[in-house]
Amino acid sequence: MAPPPLDVDVLVVGAGISGIDLACRLAMHCPELTWAVLEARSATGGTWDLFRYPGIRSDSDMYTLGFPFRPWRGRTSIAPAEEILRYVRETADEHGVTERTHLGQRVTRLAWSSEERRWTVTARTESGEVLEHRARFVHVATGYYAYESGHVVDFPGQEAFDGEVVHPQHWPEDLEVAGRRFVVIGSGATAITLVPALVDAGAAHVTMLQRSPSYVAALPNRDLVADGLRRVLPGRAAHSLVRAKNVALSTVSYRALRRWPEGGRRLLRRRLAERLPEGYPVDTHFNPRYDPWDQRVCVAPDGDLLDVLADGSASVVTATVEGFEPSGVRVSGGEVLPADVVVTATGLRLEVGGGAEVVVDGSLVDLAATHVYKGCMLSGVPNLALSVGYTNASWTLRADLTARWVCHLLRHLDRRGLSVATPRWDGSGGEDRPLLDLTSGYVRRGEHLLPRQGSRRPWRVVQSYAYDLAVTRFGRLDDGVLELR
Template sequence: MSEQHFDVLIIGAGLSGIGAAWRLRKQRPRDTYAVLEARDAIGGTWDLFRYPGVRSDSDMFTLSYPFRPWREPEALASGDKIRRYIEETAAEAGITRHIRFGTRVVSADWSSEDARWTVHTADGTTLTCSFLYGCSGYYRYDEGHRPDFAGLGDFTGRLVHPQFWPDDLDWTGKRVVVIGSGATAVTLVPAMAAGAAHVTMLQRSPTYVTPLPDRDLIADVARRVLPPKAANRVARAKNILLTQGFYQLAKRRPKLVRRALRGVAVHFLKNPAYVDEHFNPRYDPWDQRLCVIPSGDLYRVITDGRASVVTDHIDTFVREGIRLRSGTVLDADVVVSATGLSLLPLGGVHLSVDGERVDVGRSASYRGLMLGGVPNFAYCIGYVNASWTLRADLSHRYVLRLLDHMERHGYASAAPTGPTGTGRPLLDLSSGYVQRALDIFPRQGDRDPWIVRQNYLRDVLTTPRADVTRDMEFTRRPALRSTEVV
């Protein structure tokens, strides 16, 4: 058993954690910190997912850090390039040496008497810190969503889950069925179609997809006439305005957007009946996250005959593949279960305050980054309707402003105090993977600053100026034993 104390501990060395560490060392260089990473590599999600074609479905000019412009030609980048970008950011800023790999945090207990967190890791190490920042996202890394498929034992082919892609899988010349219609499925189908005999995307119901170009023409022009940082700002601003404008239009005029998306699909597939059967969801646009297909690659492999879509329900697995409720049997040598992810708040870390367990599912979310009644703790969750990093970076900057305020006034702790979490879910999407996890995530309150608005344009104006004292209880250094509520 060993113990060390830090001003700040950051959990997770993915896109969020490295961004938080960069902001911390830039704004508060005197603070001691460490980044605790459960895996043995930098990258988080972009190190975990290694399935064919894995890529961003947000443009890299907004998914990249604002302080380190994206310089690759692709607007939608591969997982390898994103992981390398995160690694290079950490190395250039001297963050890598502060990362403790293979360090999985299992619990953290706050002591009001000592005004510090005691953090316990899976290997028995104990660390303490004055502020704890969870940047582990919300995916469960050790387990994906695995439906209980009937008859699976009869299937003579191979079943794989994208989250745990096997290195030895060869699908060349084989019949592949990809179960699912979300972002992972629409990425896998064109990637595997290049070598497979045929790929079938089997979905229970359609999902909205939209083509975006691989290259950003505005960014390419800006790069030719402007310095790199200025060009990146132009591309970033353009994409923010477009994505936020499209989202707001979809929420206000869903029928109009539905018609537009259908029109694009018909343009690519040249078959209105096929589109209405397989690409006409029951829900409105942006009730679930919209899936991006680079340059229409999914549509292109369908029109080329290398892939197809079947909309039906699974009855049972059989020896040669999957029998559907309609009675049709889909022959398959390989089945990929792209059936969704499992979510896990705070990376599965168990929090307690003065020995009392924090029930995250019954907690209120303060500004979408702290928990009501929990001192000196923040967590990072990105937008559901825009690039993750846009919101993550705003969260980092807010946390640092709070730390600066506490230092100036001699406060040892800050805990949000206000309403209970009885309002809308923190993740307000109808997607299955979100709905399965509603009870374990905090909920919003009924007023600011306990409401999370999925609106970057609003947040970028208000968050940097937000009153860090609003609905916040501050406690002075332990030696003074006094409390101030604002």
């Protein structure tokens, strides 16, 4: 029997970190509103429940990736997925989010009616039943990559390979690791996480095969300042101070690397060379063609990747894939890298809103033709917000600011007897730019699917937590751009 349709003030789509954050904020700041969460999968947690490959962990510190209203009490700063998932679910339980979350409902269509001032949200259950929910306001917290599949490359001769080929997004639970040779194709955060984890799981040897290098920074996995503060301060106070410290440090380092890229390049190279054996070809395997933060800098907690490279249990090959052979992968130059398992860590596939179509008054909205207002609403689309994280810092930093701003907007509307908020793009936002300011392969492949940003505020998506915090706390809602009626 199908569950009953919902009719609420706010409907949150997605039960990962962003969706749970928004729902918690609604519970704390808008107790008079009715709300619910829809989740396409059969479990909450988003990314941290979906990905199951060995070593899956955060690539940001948990004091900024965690929620500001619930202290992170884990021992490590770069945490494994199972600890993050437990933390997220416990937070949802504490704020009454779990009981208002409806699992196994994939949103396929969002239709706005100006006459009714309501969204009709069509969702399909796992058993194929179609439900039509209604809401005054919708918050899309699905991120911007596809959960169904990652980016898959059809390598020549792959069918001739005698071993197994797996993608990290769909890691087999029963995959045997011990005693087997692995080739991991890729050089991003997933590959850099997988290589040391496979070694720790007993792989005979792991080769990271990369077409081009990435920047890698070895960072300590324990925050000694956090450990000290937690011994003398209440948990909430210690968490806030460490969070502020980490935001400040990451902001300063990001701006320094962007302003002085050559100096940053030399610094990153020197620190790698200090951790690797003398004579290691650092310039071959860790000297990208692009500047730091043109793509995200990958984190190796406690230098785990560098340790397995130094002791020979793993290696890096920088070359292009020419094709598969029965015994492994053939690379440019003709060498065959022997493998029992090939992991294609070839990246993500971008998708907006989980693939749901958006319709306003009967007209299908081309999301790629819209512009993002204040990093969280779309031009011409009423009463809809979305979570877009930072490219240079933890996702949750902006997701939480967006959640707080949405609550502020909803309270503002209700206090003034208003019901509809619509950003209006009139061209004054300046030059069109891609939403994400990265040159990563997954971004370039899918940027045509994403909304755009302008070159001037409030249409510019600023990569600055300090700026967004000021806008969230002190910015005007009646700014002449956001139409309130």
